[in-house]
Amino acid sequence: MSYAIELDRVSKIYQGKKAVDQLSLKVEKGTVIALLGPNGAGKTTTISMILGLKQPTSGTIKLLGGSPKDIKVRNRIGAMLQDVSVIDNLKVAETIELFRNYYSNPLSLQELLRISGLEKEKDKMAASLSGGQQRRLGFALAAAGDPEIIFLDEPTVGMDVTSRQMFWDTIRSMADKGRTVVLTTHYLEEADSLADRIVVINQGKVVADGSPSQIKAETTGRVISFTAGASVTNDQLQALPGVIDVEWNGRRVKLHSRDTDRLIITLIEQRFEMKDIEIQSGGLEDAFQAIVHSTN
Numbered sequence: 001m002s003y004a005i006e007l008d009r010v011s012k013i014y015q016g017k018k019a020v021d022q023l024s025l026k027v028e029k030g031t032v033i034a035l036l037g038p039n040g041a042g043k044t045t046t047i048s049m050i051l052g053l054k055q056p057t058s059g060t061i062k063l064l065g066g067s068p069k070d071i072k073v074r075n076r077i078g079a080m081l082q083d084v085s086v087i088d089n090l091k092v093a094e095t096i097e098l099f100r101n102y103y104s105n106p107l108s109l110q111e112l113l114r115i116s117g118l119e120k121e122k123d124k125m126a127a128s129l130s131g132g133q134q135r136r137l138g139f140a141l142a143a144a145g146d147p148e149i150i151f152l153d154e155p156t157v158g159m160d161v162t163s164r165q166m167f168w169d170t171i172r173s174m175a176d177k178g179r180t181v182v183l184t185t186h187y188l189e190e191a192d193s194l195a196d197r198i199v200v201i202n203q204g205k206v207v208a209d210g211s212p213s214q215i216k217a218e219t220t221g222r223v224i225s226f227t228a229g230a231s232v233t234n235d236q237l238q239a240l241p242g243v244i245d246v247e248w249n250g251r252r253v254k255l256h257s258r259d260t261d262r263l264i265i266t267l268i269e270q271r272f273e274m275k276d277i278e279i280q281s282g283g284l285e286d287a288f289q290a291i292v293h294s295t296n
């Protein structure tokens, strides 16, 4: 099996602090993979190392079977990083043309303007675009060489709802053409809707890995939330059978459990002081919170 990306026990240490810790990951070609994790988890550092922009402290990385620093490999990938910097005094179309010229088989200017939704802005100065439009230009530049793997670091930050939906459609059509897409995002809905595979990173380590439905099913099951009376303590709740995680927000409590039917009966039998009880099936948001909580 040839993988698009292979990381073998990769670590990155900054001034004695481990940003990425013995991370191993294999990504099959044609996958849309989302890296999720709280701020500072190590997502951007991981992507920068895969791209050859940062050197791992230890471990090995293969990109399309070769070295991330190999120019032939680099020509087959595209990246949209968090800070898109535009070139002064160039129009949108001119900027895209400049990038197209780097590649032997670029997508056409027309196609790039279309997939980034910048047809109307093509004659505007790139520096005058709004934040969301600049990110779309960043996407057009990342896609310019018709890459086999495209890396998107927080791609939809600052995009309005329409742009985001259009962007998602574009990502899906890239995946349909067999392209590998690696994205980091804080929008769990985005990961849920786009990704075949979600890898949750916390403190530089992979703490969960699976399809969105596997992540949801394996980790949380369901959630009971209620407003707890003054007598209810965290220790009492943690000790209840089947409780995976307890989250507090003021006096509002969220109990994660695989068997909420049994748990609600226990809570009532033990006469816990509860108001405004809700039972929800856990979504990706809850799964994510539970994973991060339990691995902190």
Ligand SMILES: Nc1ncnc2c1ncn2[C@@H]1O[C@H](COP(=O)(O)OP(=O)(O)OP(=O)(O)O)[C@@H](O)[C@H]1O
Binding pocket: 014, 015, 018, 019, 037, 038, 039, 040, 041, 042, 043, 044, 045, 046
């Ligand atoms: N150049 C650097 N020098 C020192 N520490 C750094 C450097 N870059 C990142 N770090 C630290 O490494 C850790 C991982 O950072 P990284 O940017 O990879 O996280 P992230 O998951 O992308 O976060 P976010 O979601 O906030 O973008 C953090 O603790 C960060 O402070």
